[in-house]
Structures are given as C-alpha cells and as structure tokens.
Amino acid sequence: MEKKERSTYFWRYDGDPDARQRINDWMDQQNNVRDSLQMLVLYFADRFGNKNVMDYEVQKQLYADVLNLLPSSSENLTESREKLSSSPPVRFDGTDSKSSELDDILNDVDLKNI
Numbered sequence: 409m410e411k412k413e414r415s416t417y418f419w420r421y422d423g424d425p426d427a428r429q430r431i432n433d434w435m436d437q438q439n440n441v442r443d444s445l446q447m448l449v450l451y452f453a454d455r456f457g458n459k460n461v462m463d464y465e466v467q468k469q470l471y472a473d474v475l476n477l478l479p480s481s482s483e484n485l486t487e488s489r490e491k492l493s494s495s496p497p498v499r500f501d502g503t504d505s506k507s508s509e510l511d512d513i514l515n516d517v518d519l520k521n522i
Contacts, residue, residue, distance in 0.1 A: 421428045438444040456466050
C-alpha cells in the first residue's frame, strides 16, 4: 500500500478543558505555530525515530527524562550537594594545580546555601 504524502494535518483537541487551555496558551506564545510544531516533531523523530509517542519504551524514556530534571524530594537535593562537594574542582585553565587563589575562595562556599 502506497503511503499518501501529507501537506496538511488537522488536529482535534482533547475534550479536557485544562489541556485545551494549556495548548492554546502555548500556541499564543509561538511566533509561528506551524514552525514550532514542525520543530518539535523533527526533534522527536531525531531522538526516537518514527516510533509512536505512546510506545512503552518511548514513554519510559520521556518519564525518566522528566524525573531526572526535577528532584522528587529533598533527599535528592542533599545527595546532589554531597556529590558536588566530594568532586574535585573543575579547572578551566588547563592546569592540574590543586591550589590557587580561586580555589581558596571557592573552598569557603557552603554548598547547602546554593
């Protein structure tokens, strides 16, 4: 069966009024809705191929991405701070020197206040 090439696609909004309002608010903020939607679809296709967005493996990855972006509890924040404080400082000048004036300043920073 030959696939028909689409040049337009009509989209009927979900019956959920909250979803409809969120979609309309997002669209109102776009300079060009067609280009914005095209960019989102192409990004998804680059990342997941031509898989259905409702595919279990795709959904699992999307949820994992969201969960990694947002800390789910204060324990996660504490763990992140501890990892940062135990990591060696990152040097941007290409040297391996363990001590410098900048290091001395940064050593006094309390990571719990960041």
